[in-house]
Amino acid sequence: MQTESTNGGLRDRLIDTGVALVDAEGAAALSLREIARRAGVSHGAPRRYFPTHLELLSAIARRGFADLGARAANAVREEGADTATPRARLAMLSRLYLDFAAHHRGMYELMFRHDLLESGELGLRETSLPLFNTLADLVAAVRPDTEPTVVAGALWANLHGVAQLWGWGSLQLALGVDDIEPLLTSVLDAHLGPAPR
Structure with missing residues (x-):
């Protein structure tokens, strides 16, 4: 898992991951947990940048x-x-x-x-x-x-x-x-x- 200090643009990476996921598997696959998992961060990390799903x-x-x-x-x-x-x-x-x-x-x-x-x-x-x-x-x-x-x-x-x-x-x-x-x-x-x- 990436730490916050090495996130290197984690907000953009989360969005990029979501874009790739929606293209590959459709909108139903876009859970916060799955996006975090694919981005290689803890499931709570997206909440720092996106308070809501x-x-x-x-x-x-x-x-x-x-x-x-x-x-x-x-x-x-x-x-x-x-x-x-x-x-x-x-x-x-x-x-x-x-x-x-x-x-x-x-x-x-x-x-x-x-x-x-x-x-x-x-x-x-x-x-x-x-x-x-x-x-x-x-x-x-x-x-x-x-x-x-x-x-x-x-x-x-x-x-x-x-x-x-x-x-x-x-x-x-x-x-x-x-x-x-x-x-x-x-x-x-x-x-x-x-x-x-």
Whole structure:
């Protein structure tokens, strides 16, 4: 076990351990005791930095939002993305969101847990609003005739539902498909109108 004097950034190590654990085993595995065990510290050590379990879970979820935001920023900066149409950029960000949900299922579920979102600990405004504002700006460019934040909210809610249902296998079963792309096209068409031909 590490002692406090040799912790070398124990707070960050606890969060890193939690991020690795949620990616490997899902949100249900995130007990204080298991995170402490995997970080190599006593089971009471996390309480020095996170007085409640909720605070540690919130710190782990913030990492998820930061990761998703960084991926989105990188995608927007990629070569060609800056010259893509707003609709193409919305499609790219939507694919990225669905991909994140599919490949980081445990983190995705943790990020949207109601107890974390309602606690005020997560700092949802600071962590998710930049990405939402990007979405709303792109919607405004595609659909200037609408209230962009409302359409962006509806689009986000639709994508979130697709991510959940796809993750559970429900959509594949109902639609008899393994390719999410036609579904994404339908979602974008529903909120933005049909793509120009």
